[in-house]
Amino acid sequence: LSDRLDSAFHILKGRNKITEINIAESVKEIRRALVDADVSYKIAKQFTDTVKEKALGSDVLVSLKPGQLMTKIVRDEMASLMGGEAADFKIEGKPAVVLMSGLQGSGKTTFSAKLANYLKTKKTRKPLLVACDVYRPAAIDQLHVLGEQIGVDVFSNKESKDPVEISKAAIAHAKANGHNLVIIDTAGRLAIDEEMMREIKAVHTAVEPNETLFVVDSMTGQDAVNTAKAFNDVLDYDGVILTKLDGDTRGGAALTIKAVVDKPIKFVGTGEKMDALDVFHPSRMADRILGMGDVVSLVERAQEQFDEEKARDMQKKIAKNQFGFDDFLDQIQQIKKMGNMKDLMGMIPGMGKMMRNIDIDDDAFxxxxAMIHSMTPEERTNPSVINGSRRKRIARGAGRDITEVNKLLKQFADMSKMMKMMQSQGGKRNMMNMMR
Ligand code: GDP
Ligand code: MG
Structure with a gap:
């Protein structure tokens, strides 16, 4: 997915303005990438419509390249689609009861133990794990092994074939033994079937859980969404657990589940070990899906550092054709303030094109x-006066070769020409769009 989105953003790379046309192009590409990553078409369409709307209507920071802006919009939108803030978790109760649901192999048993371990250490609960998989004796043993590993009691009854009976007995046991949290691990099937649904529903009705959780393997793609919906229809659960996020997950499930069932993703499983559990953070997940955490923070850094007011002043100067070497120097200072040169190039309007021809490093700056400092104030505001002899003087003053001075002047002239072009009718309209 990340590669595909990269190519979608690539469409915008190097463009100096966002227009309706190049947004439409990349939006189409993003939509295709999402559908390929198992996001349903409907959700993908809704998603890209919102992104498009935001991109066109946004108060675009003039210094940002459209590609980066789109990245930020897509990232924020993804995060909000996946649930905004991290969801809370209800564990108050005497005892509080947490019920697991989900298909066989989704990771219910593993997660039950991880959760017990997590709440035991982080929230100082005294959990009791309950083995309700009445079909596979091995599953009961599995929970006992895990319980021993993390030092949590496990309740089971291999004689009983009735999960309702076991759950009730477990809750009574918890009350008698000072457990304030009961985590019920249930049996699943390989696919949705009526018996499984009847059974989990019966347990649900009998124990009235504080939290009913749906556990889903994040590698199952679009199927995960169908399963999530089927369980939600029956249980109206409180939250979703995404497991196996350490694998080669396609990310689409996380993106769609919240939108389809309107339930928050609460935790993610990131491995088989007992501590491989993370509270779900929508924005981190969006970063993960996008695989461009660095780009996002880069954009944020630029937003912090770049003074919008100053950018508007600059635009005014350009409009009046008053952009000179002093302003150029100013922009260089701005860039330097922001940190790493190479990463940050091209965020300043008009600079990107010019800088592409220069091998950017601190020395180049x-x-x-040095060359600009060797210019007189008059030369800086009105570079057209810089003739041959002045060039020689500037080169000498800066300790550079005259060819370098020529190159700088040529690039500055190119940049000015481009800025003037942006002042032409179409250009102006686009620039106004950028500044809106
Ligand atoms: P259940 O049938 O729903 O109870 O699933 P299990 O808890 O038995 O898990 C099925 C398999 O997936 C086991 O081999 C687990 O070790 C493995 N598993 C569960 N959660 C994760 C996870 O977050 N990451 C990885 N890599 N494996 C997991
Ligand atoms: Mg199990």
Whole structure:
């Protein structure tokens, strides 16, 4: 998915303005990528419609490249689709009861133990794990092994074939033994069937859980969404657990589940070990899906650092054709303030194109600065006066070769020409869009 989104953003890369046309192109590409990653078409369409709307209507920071802006919009939108803030978890009760549901192999037993371990240490609960898989004796043993590993009591009854009876007995046992949290692990089937649904529903009705959780293997793609819906129809559960996120997950499930069942994802499983459990954070998940955490923080850093007011002043100067070397120097200072040169190039309007021809490193900046400092104030505001002899003087003053001075002047002239072009009718309209 990440690769596909990259190519969608690539469409916007290097463009200096967002227009309806290039947004439409990348939105189409993003939608295709999402559908390929098991997001349902309907959700993908809704998602990209919102992204498009936001991209067109956004108060675009003039210094951002459209590709980066789109990345940010897509990331934020993904996070909000997956649930905004991290969801809370109800564990108050005497005892509080948590019920697991989900298909066989989804990771219920593993997660039950992880959760017991987590709440035991983080929330100082005294949990009791309950083995309700009446079909596979091995599953009961599995829970006992895990319970021993984490030092949590496990309740089971291999004689009974009735999960309702076992659950009730377990709750009574918890009350008698000072457990304030009961985690009921249930049996699943390989696919949705009526008997399984009847059984889990019966347990649900009998124990009235504080939290009913649906556990789903994040690697099962679009199927995960169908299963999530089927269980929700029967149980109206409180939250979703996404397991096996350490694998080669396609990410689509997380994105769609919340939208389809309107239930928050609460925890994610990231391995077989007992501590491989994370509280679900929508924005982190979005980063993960996008695989571009660095880009996102980069954009945020630019937003913090780049003074929007200043950018508007700059635009005014450009409009009046008053952009000179002093302003250029100013922009270089701005960039330097932001940190890593190479990463941050191209965030300043008009600079990207110019800088592409220069091997960007701190030295390159030093040289440019030295040359500009060797110019007189008049030369800086009105570079057209810089003739041959002035060039020689500037080169000498900066300790650079005259060809470098020529190159700088040429690039500056190119940039000015481009800025003037942006002042033409179409350009102006686009720029107004950018600044809106
Ligand atoms: P259940 O049938 O729903 O109870 O599923 P289990 O808890 O028995 O898990 C099925 C398999 O998936 C086991 O081999 C687990 O070790 C493994 N598993 C569960 N959660 C995770 C996870 O988050 N990451 C990985 N890599 N494996 C997991
Ligand atoms: Mg199990």
């Amino acid at each position: 030093k040289h440019i600065e």
